[in-house]
Amino acid sequence: MSVTELICITCPIGCHLEVEKVINDDNETVSYIVRGNTCKRGEKYGIEEMTAPTRMVTSTVKVDGAHLSRIPVKTSKPIPKESIFECMKVINDVKIHAPVTCGDVIIENFLGLDINIIASRSMKKRTKVTETVNV
C-alpha cells in the first residue's frame, strides 16, 4: 500500500488529496482510493494524475494583419503532460492571418491526439480607418 499526496488543480479551491494505490497479491495495481476531495472531479484528477497526467496548454501564435502580432490559443482539451513541449514546438511554427474568430481551429488533430489548438480570442483585420470611437 502506498499513499501519494497531491493538490487537486481542477479548480481554484485546491483540495489536498491523498491517493492510495491498491495492489493485489501479484503486486499489480488494481485501483486507487482518493481521499480529501471535495467533489467528484477531485477523484478523477487524483486517479488520472497517478496514471496519465494531463494539462491544458495556453500560448500564442504569430498573427499578421491584426492590431497585435500575437493571438492567444489553447488546447481544446487537456493534453498528456509529457507532450507539453512538443505542443509548444508545433504552436511556435504556425503563423496565421487575421481575421480570426474565437474558437477557430488553428491546428487540427495535433500530434494525432484528437485534440485541436484553437484561438482563444477574435481578432479583426486591421483597417486603415481607426475604429476607436463607437458612439
Next chain:
Amino acid sequence: MNYDLVIIGGGPAGLAAAIEARENGVESILVLERDRELGGILQQCIHNGFGLHRFKEELTGPEYAERFIMKLHELSIAFKLDTMVLDITEEKLVSAVNTVDGFFQIQAKAVVLAMGCLERTRGAINIPGTRAAGVYTAGTAQRFVNMEGYMVGKDVVIVGSGDIGLVMARRMTLEGANVHAVVELMPYSGGLARNIVQCLNDFDIPLLLSHTVTEVRGESRVEEVVIAKVDEQNRPIEGTEQVITCDTLLLSVGLIPENELSKKASVEINPLTGGPVVNESMETSVPGIFACGNVVHVHDLVDWVTEESCRAGKHAALYIQDKLVKNDDPMVTKAENGVRYIVPHHVQTDNLVDKLTLMFRVDSVYENVRIVIKNNEEKIKSIKKRHLVPAEMESVHLKTRDIEKLQAGTLSVSLELEEVVQ
C-alpha cells in the same frame, strides 16, 4: 456632451457595470477606455482559470473578456477607445482626450470608476543595486510576451509568488527561458496552490520562501542577482547569500488600486484597500459616483469583479432613476481579529436586493477557524473554514432573513479559532 452614465475603464469591471446598467433601463451610457481595445488586463492573461463561478466553465482571460465585449456590442452601448480620462469633478463633469475628438468634457448624472490597478514597481520595494536593463514588472512582461510577441529574457528570476509571478514562471519556461527561482519574502506563497503545482512543480522551478533579492548586479543589462534568506522581521540573514546568474528579474510584488482620478473627484480613499470607501451599492463617498473592480480592492478572481461590478451598474441605474435610498446613518462594517479589511465599508439595508455580500481578506495563514459575523456584538452567522490565506479573497453572504434582523450600528467580521474537541 451629456450622458446619464459615464464609465471610466473598459476592463471586466467597466464592461459588467455598463451591461447591467443598460439591462436596468439606462439608455444613455458611454464607456471610456485609454487602451486600443476593450477587455482591460484580461487580454494579456492568456492562461485559463477564469469564469468557473460565473460561467461554470474554465475560460482564458481573453475568452472571458470577449463574452462581455460581445454583449456590449449587442446592446449597442457606446464606447470610446484610445481615450484618456484626465479629470472628474464632484459634480460629475468628466474631462478626457483622444486623437479623434481632441479634448472634450462630458456632464454625467452618474459615474462608475473602473480604472483597475497598477503594479508595484522596484522603487516601491527598494531593491538595491545597479539600474541595469532587464528588470520588469511581471504584468509588463506578460503584455510584451503575450500580446506583442517580445521575449523579455532567457535566464529569469522572479520576485514574488503571487499568481501573476507563478503564471509568468510557466509562460517564460514554455517559451524557452530558464526560470531559476521564484523568490518569496513571506514564509508562504501569495498564489493559489493549483498554480504552484501547474506553474512551478510541473517544470521543477524552485520556490524559495522567506527569501529576498538583496542586490541586482550588471552594467547595462542584469548579469546576476543576489538572494538571501530572511529572518522573522524579514531582514536578510548574513551568510545565506546566493548569487544567481540571470539576465532578467521579474517583479510580482503586488498591485495598487489606481485612484488618481478618484482623488480629483474628492472621493474618500480607504488606507487599507487603497481604493474608495464604498457602500452596499458600490457607491463612493460622493453621491452618484460608483466604483468597482480592482480600483476598489485588488481581486484575485475576475468572477468576483464581475459580480461586484454588476452591483455597481444596477445601483447606478437606480441612482439615475432616483430610486436609490440615501440613509444618513448607515451601518458601518468593522474588520476585527484576523480580518484585514472588509468591502463594503457602509451598509444601507434598504438598498439590498436579495443578499448582502461582505468581501474581505485575512491578515495571515489560518487553519481550522470560524468566520464570525456580528451585528453590534451579537453573533448572527458563523462559517467553518479549514484553510484561510491572505492571497485569497473571502466572502460571506447574508440572506434576506439575516438582513431583516440587522440593527443600526456596526457589522463586524472576525476570526475565531475552532475549539479543539477532546
